[in-house]
């Protein structure tokens with residue numbers, strides 16, 4: 001589905017601040033697989049997810065989507081690929097302030113031109129599934145961090161993406177919400193979705209939802 005082939009990523013390359021966040025990473029996300037990425041803080045997990053999600057470009061190596069190299073293509077193409085095929089849950093949520101939870105969830109569907117009623121039903125349904133339906137009209141920045149995280153998950157699922165990439169998606173969830181999230185992952189897997197999650201969360205790692213657990217250490221990928 002998504003392949004990273006010999007991918008390295010440097011920040012501030014060629015300057016005294018040069019830092020290699022990823023080094024020669026090979027990773028193939030197979031359709032329908034659930035992969036959990038672990039590793040210490042600063043190991044490169046977010047960087048890897050951003051590259052897999054076409055939100056950043058590698059310094060060297062290639063990112064392929066369904067076997068086609070895409071990392072060199074233009075931003076407009078990448079944005080369309082992301083919007084149609086990939087849902088992304090950011091570690092810091094990245095909800096738009098000044099908009100309600102519901103408006104945030106609706107946003108990804110705007111470019112697809114789905115009928116309004118269908119969009120609204122889906123967004124409200126997702127908020128209910130994630131048990132934040134009662135906060136649908138609350139302004140995003142007024143939500144608790146656990147609520148924001150669940151709204152961010154709902155937004156990532158709005159376009160029913162084939163691929164879900166999620167950065168520490170349970171970090172702000174209590175035990176009950178984390179358990180429901182694991183159930184949601186299992187349902188997404190049953191529907192053939194491809195999932196890559198970064199997590200330190202022992203609840204997620206121990207849940208058995210992952211087919212594969214990988215570990216990043218100092219930018220290098222290894223089987224955990």
Ligand SMILES: Nc1ncnc2c1ncn2[C@@H]1O[C@H](COP(=O)(O)OP(=O)(O)OP(=O)(O)O)[C@@H](O)[C@H]1O
Pocket residue numbers: 011012019020021039040041042043044045046047048091
């Ligand atoms: N925009 C940036 N500019 C410079 N360095 C960066 C940038 N983004 C990340 N880094 C560095 O790259 C390394 C990997 O960062 P990354 O955020 O991918 O790690 P992580 O494993 O997700 O960490 P955490 O678990 O704390 O979220 C870190 O040393 C970080 O400081």
